[in-house]
């Protein structure tokens with residue numbers, strides 16, 4: 001590689017899905033040691049672009065120049081051989097295996113497990129990413145799992161590391177630790193391509209940014225010279241909306257949802273047991289449950305929604321015991337549930353959007369039911385309404401759910417559930433992977449619904465989000481829920497510490 005030469009140069013890269021152009025003649029340059037942000041709204045084409053760099057998709061047009069030479073990257077193994085590593089947003093580790101076994105699987109064969117263990121412990125301690133080679137993945141926190149991914153990537157000696165929303169699963173303290181590691185990697189000459197919707201962190205960390213809109217490069221900038229608002233404006237092409245919070249403390253109205261003495265053992269070895277959970281959710285109130293993923297969030301959601309049954313009196317909706325009732329019966333009582341896992345759980349991947357409307361809204365929306373039949377025309381109308389109100393971007397009129405970008409599918413699923421007259425809304429990670437403009441829209445929708453009297457429980461790992469919308473916050477740690485405290489009487493630091501301490505007293 002010639003001195004002063006770009007590490008990576010993309011020249012007019014395009015990618016089509018059918019006739020839809022997801023990347024449109026993208027050009028960008030990354031220098032060695034540069035932390036380069038790739039920004040853009042949901043569906044702007046970021047994942048499509050990095051998949052081509054990692055060899056899991058092939059460009060239809062354009063050239064990838066790596067260290068001064070044109071290259072083809074037919075598969076991830078070639079990307080790794082070239083020195084391009086990726087830390088995935090959805091962790092790709094095997095739960096039942098140890099750290100060393102997971103790492104060994106990604107390395108070329110030939111090294112003994114003992115050798116791999118030694119190397120990984122050396123690299124992990126030298127970078128301040130403590131890990132035990134013999135630990136089983138299912139015993140690790142989400143932050144620790146991310147460390148495994150990073151160490152695994154570092155063992156392949158990458159010159160460029162692609163990171164897709166790495167802090168979305170971390171506490172503020174863990175995110176700070178990660179930034180230290182990334183700055184050190186950059187000082188050592190490793191470049192990082194960093195995708196994030198958190199614009200403040202992009203400003204603190206990244207030296208350069210490329211902004212995509214509708215598959216095209218619409219700008220390049222030095223993030224530190226911008227503000228989160230000006231960055232968001234470049235991405236969206238117009239001003240983004242700021243949340244207008246309710247400034248009056250909420251008077252405690254009628255109890256809409258109550259969870260009482262709820263303890264549930266984990267079903268498999270990998271679930272978290274819920275331990276003596278107690279709380280009340282009142283009319284017009286937004287309560288936020290903070291916590292690091294894997295501390296019982298999904299189990300709590302499942303128990304409240306009826307995905308998993310409990311004792312009859314453990315859960316009540318408007319005073320009626322429902323612990324023994326399934327999710328459809330709880331929906332009929334006016335409650336809506338939006339799960340974290342969009343594909344497969346909240347939406348059927350191979351179904352069109354209108355078919356996905358039918359899934360949760362049949363029996364609730366009058367027009368959808370024509371006697372014993374379902375009206376597809378009405379389902380398409382409901383779909384159009386959601387798409388318009390929640391600005392869902394898609395490649396065709398009624399595409400299958402799995403073709404939407406992550407953030408757009410989230411907007412669709414949330415829109416589907418909150419349309420209509422839900423009195424109680426329970427939502428798990430409402431804006432995970434959603435861009436800044438749409439996240440603001442979703443949060444505003446929740447605040448407005450509460451102002452109209454809905455009782456809302458928001459389970460979220462995003463503390464900024466909870467501080468923006470919630471009237472009261474509790475933390476979930478190792479299956480125990482702390483008492484709710486009014487948001488204005490606590491702060492991010494205290495809640496962040498409580499999330500990691502695991503010593504929370506139950507209410």
Ligand SMILES: Nc1ncnc2c1ncn2[C@@H]1O[C@H](COP(=O)(O)OP(=O)(O)OP(=O)(O)O)[C@@H](O)[C@H]1O
Pocket residue numbers: 017020022040041042043044045046047048049393394395402403404405406407408433435
């Ligand atoms: N397999 C596919 N088939 C058809 N269209 C697709 C497919 N994958 C992505 N798309 C479309 O391509 C566009 C770009 O998607 P991509 O996932 O690259 O966006 P993104 O910028 O990474 O979004 P997000 O921030 O939501 O992850 C979207 O409009 C999406 O609907």
